[in-house]
Amino acid sequence: MDEQTHVVQRASKTRGLDVHSTATARNQPAQTYPLQLTLFQTFFSEKNPSEDATTAESYSNTIELYDAIPKYIAHPRVNGAKLERDFVHRGTSYTVQIWPAHFEARDRSEKKCYPSYREELVEEALRKLACDRLNGIYLDDEAGVRFTLYELKKELRSRGHDINLQSLIESLNICNRVVLTVCQADGKVMLQSAIFPVLLLGSKQEWRKNPKETYCYVQFHPFITRCINRLTYRQFNYGAYMSYKHRLSRWLHKRLAHNYTQAGILHPYTIRMSTILRDSGTHIFARAHDNVRHVDKILEELTERDVLLSSTKEVLRGSRNSLVDVKYTLLPTMQFIQEVKKANVRTAKLTEQLQRAVGKALEE
Numbered sequence: 001m002d003e004q005t006h007v008v009q010r011a012s013k014t015r016g017l018d019v020h021s022t023a024t025a026r027n028q029p030a031q032t033y034p035l036q037l038t039l040f041q042t043f044f045s046e047k048n049p050s051e052d053a054t055t056a057e058s059y060s061n062t063i064e065l066y067d068a069i070p071k072y073i074a075h076p077r078v079n080g081a082k083l084e085r086d087f088v089h090r091g092t093s094y095t096v097q098i099w100p101a102h103f104e105a106r107d108r109s110e111k112k113c114y115p116s117y118r119e120e121l122v123e124e125a126l127r128k129l130a131c132d133r134l135n136g137i138y139l140d141d142e143a144g145v146r147f148t149l150y151e152l153k154k155e156l157r158s159r160g161h162d163i164n165l166q167s168l169i170e171s172l173n174i175c176n177r178v179v180l181t182v183c184q185a186d187g188k189v190m191l192q193s194a195i196f197p198v199l200l201l202g203s204k205q206e207w208r209k210n211p212k213e214t215y216c217y218v219q220f221h222p223f224i225t226r227c228i229n230r231l232t233y234r235q236f237n238y239g240a241y242m243s244y245k246h247r248l249s250r251w252l253h254k255r256l257a258h259n260y261t262q263a264g265i266l267h268p269y270t271i272r273m274s275t276i277l278r279d280s281g282t283h284i285f286a287r288a289h290d291n292v293r294h295v296d297k298i299l300e301e302l303t304e305r306d307v308l309l310s311s312t313k314e315v316l317r318g319s320r321n322s323l324v325d326v327k328y329t330l331l332p333t334m335q336f337i338q339e340v341k342k343a344n345v346r347t348a349k350l351t352e353q354l355q356r357a358v359g360k361a362l363e364e
Contacts, residue, residue: 036228
C-alpha cells in the first residue's frame with residue numbers, strides 16, 4: 001500500500017490543541033484524526049470476532065520492522081559512545097546503532113543511559129493508550145498519544161508493572177533522548193530518530209496539583225507512523241504479553257504473533273537459538289549450555305500460557321561434539337491459532353475499508 005496514501009477526516013482537523021499549555025495559536029501543530037488511526041484503534045472482540053471492539057482491553061498492535069529492532073538493553077548503564085546490534089527481519093539484514101541518553105548526575109558528572117526493559121514496558125503501555133480514541137492523535141501527520149501520568153501509571157499497574165512516578169518520568173526522558181540509527185546491510189542509513197522524537201511534560205507542580213488532568217504528549221517513532229499509514233501492524237494479545245514473567249517470553253510471543261501468520265498444527269514454526277539471541281537483544285551467557293537453559297525456560301512459560309502446545313529441539317554440534325546451535329520446532333495451541341486467524345481477518349477487513357475510503361476520495 002502506498003505510504004503516501006493518507007485519508008483525513010477533514011471535519012476533525014483543528015488547530016488550537018495545546019497538550020503542554022505552552023504553544024501559541026500561531027505555532028501549534030495541526031491535529032488530525034486520519035482514517036488509518038481509526039483503523040489502528042479498531043479490534044475484534046474475543047467473544048465475537050465479527051464485531052468491532054475499539055475498547056477491547058486485551059488487544060494492541062505489533063509494528064512492522066520497528067518491533068524487530070533489538071533496541072532495549074538488559075544492563076542499561078553501559079560505558080561507550082554507542083551500541084551496535086545486528087538483526088534480521090523477513091530475510092533482510094539490518095544494523096541498529098543505539099546512542100545513549102545523556103543526563104547530569106547529582107555530582108554534576110555525565111551519566112549515560114540506554115533504554116532498558118522498563119522503557120520497553122512504558123512504550124508498550126503508551127501504544128496501548130493510543131488505541132483509545134480519546135488518546136491517540138496525529139500532530140503534523142505524525143502519530144502520537146496524549147495521556148496523563150496517572151493514566152500511564154494506572155495502565156502499567158493493572159498489567160502487573162507498578163512503576164513509581166519518578167521512574168516513569170525518567171523512562172519517558174530516556175526514550176526522548178536515546179537515538180536509534182537503523183542501517184541496511186550495505187551501511188546505508190534508513191532512519192535516525194529518538195524512540196519518542198517529541199515529549200511534552202507538564203511541570204512537577206501541575207502533576208502534584210492535578211495528577212488526573214495534567215496532560216502529556218509523546219510522538220511515536222516515525223516507523224510507527226509509517227506502519228499505521230500502511231496498515232502493516234497486526235492485532236495481538238497485549239494482556240497476555242504484559243503478564244509474562246520473563247522479558248524474552250514477551251519478545252517471542254510478539255514475534256510469533258507478527259510473523260507466524262499461517263499458524264497451524266500442520267505448519268509448525270522453526271527458529272534457531274542463535275536467531276533468538278541475536279534478534280531479541282537478550283543477555284547472552286558465556287556458556288552455550290546456559291543459553292539453551294534460558295531459551296528452554298522461555299518455551300516452558302509459553303507452553304504454560306497456552307501459546308505453545310509443544311516444542312522440540314535438535315542440537316547442532318561442531319568439532320569435538322561442541323554445541324554450535326539448537327533448532328527449535330514449535331507447535332501452537334488451538335487458542336493461539338484462533339488468535340492468529342482473528343488477526344488475519346482483521347487485517348483483511350481493515351485493508352478493505354481503507355481501499356474503499358481511498359476510492360471514494362479519488363472519485364471526489
